[in-house]
Amino acid sequence: MNAILAVARNEITQLRRDKWYLFLMVVGAVIVLLTLAHTFSTDVEGVKTLIVDFDKGRRARQFIQSLTNDQFFTVQFVAERNRKEAEQRLREGLAKVVIIIPPDFSRCVNRCKPARVQVLIDGSAPGVAELARNHISAIAGNLSQQLIVADLERRGLSPPALLEFRPRVYYNADLKTIVSVTPGLMAVVLTVPAVGAASAFARERERGNFELVISTPLGRWPLLLGRTAPYVLIGLLDIGIFVAIGRFAFNVPLRGDLELFILLGLVYIFAASSSGVLIAQLLPTQHTAVIITYLLFGIAPIYLSDIFFPVSSMPLWLQWLSAIQPATHFTVIARGIFLKGVGWQALWPNGLALLVQSMMMSTLAYARFRKKLG
């Protein structure tokens, strides 16, 4: 125990001398979390929409009202004389959507004739275009339904039974992606300490400190655990900061047990750090060890850990790869605790997976670590 403390203190003293490194591990991780959460968020609001209303009748106003009620659109009215000018706006990027209501719109509706509305959508950003089309067709569908019902009632007929659709989304009522992405991203960003631990071992070899350290009676466990411990502590600091950012900057609810989250977070950081340490034992130089650790723990989870891309639709071998990623399990844990408010009863398979992984990786690192040169 004293030996572990001696090695850990030595590593902390070195880290404190290297201010930029500490800065990277804490502030860098925060910056990564903030930027990734925003860039990967697919929440779309306020799409600039131009309405050219040639009709100006009651029915047109009704239609426009439905559009403005949807937060998706930010509606602007323009008094264009023709379609050409409206298209010009689209081309200049002043609007993503242009809706043209023809002069006979109200008349057609009132006479129960098909009323045509022209919608021009900027397809250069297909994601937004697709969403815009869905929103408009939903609004038009609703309006049509209301018109049919009103028409039937006016004629004294009772309207047919309609299929009622009342979706209720659990855990993330507004389906905000930032709310579900942020807990997952914590899994990605909490691997920054793992990269640090990997580089600490490689650095010691490269600077020649290793040769002298292994000539002392310091055992292999103290050398491994003592060097890793400070990075797990930095990870703990990162957890605290990330929980605060999630709560206060992104309005991610924390419905479950914070202590459980911190505890499993530590297990996760230890699993990732031990893997980083193992990589540093297998690869001789600092930069290759750092790059490989970063690829495996900083990049791969973005694609493979069910944070943005659904793993269930991936080929089986990728699903397996996903299952052995510690980040996959931690994503389930983070979402479970933050959004669902579930506890150990629901999360134990993932918690156990992380425990097994951290023990396996540290044992492998121990087996691979030799107090020998060359």
Place this chain on the structure above:
Amino acid sequence: MKSNDLAVIARGLTKRFGDFTAVDRIDFDVRRGEIFGFLGPNGAGKTTTIRMMLGLLQPTEGTVEALGVSVTENPERLRPRIGYMAQKFSLYNDLTVLQNLRFYGQAYGLRNALLKERIQEALHMTDLEGREQVHTKDLSGGWRQRLALSAAIIHRPELLFLDEPTAGVDPISRRAFWDMLYKLIAGGITVFVTTHYMDEAEHCHQLAFIQRGKLISTGSPAEIKQDVMHSQVLEIAPDDTPKAVKTLRAACEAGNLPLEEVAMYGPLVHVTAPQMKQHQDAIAATLRRVGVEPGEMTIIEPSLEDVFIACMQ
């Protein structure tokens, strides 16, 4: 000699890296309480040998026993009893002198009052007092070497391994360093030191010459001089030294003079040959023929540098 008088016993020690044999079946003994000098040019296998003795490299063949412990089988049992100064400075540059010493003291299990006492002792021994708070990377070469020595002796080892401890250090620091080693020896420690400085080799009790992985000669400095140098060294002080060297080498190559070695020592020339007395006149005549005045000629006792050069032929 009783075996417990020996600090190190190496037998058939061999290290191969692929096809390259770095150390080739060497045998030697290091006696307790002595300075054992391991000499050889760069790349001769000195560092490889020292690393095998420390258990940091596994020998391909052969055995090393140090302080009665088999290093090849049980290096961990040896560690608390030995100190090591690696060829490359291996302490933490980001740490202060005191932080480095505290860490290495703790690595050897020293704590609290004992740790403080030993740090003071090591600082005093190496004259580092007053520099405790200096950052290691700000120390000059000579001071770093003192720090490396104090880290190596902080746990009062019985056996100290020094791998080219004075490389790249100025002569005054080197002299001071050897004074420290003598103080340690007086305290009963055994020192194994590698070097290629011949003046340092003269300070050792026992020497071993290694070249291309093979041990060429072992013994005390005097024994080695006798063993290796069957020849005598003639010191000449000619008025034109470069011309004298050139002339003698040419004569030697032409077979006119049976000389083993012609070497320039500043304004002097050292000529090596067996039965030097018989050739002295011929050498003088050869020089005069090309207009060089040989000046004073004396047969001198060979220095270790002469021995070293003779060995490496």
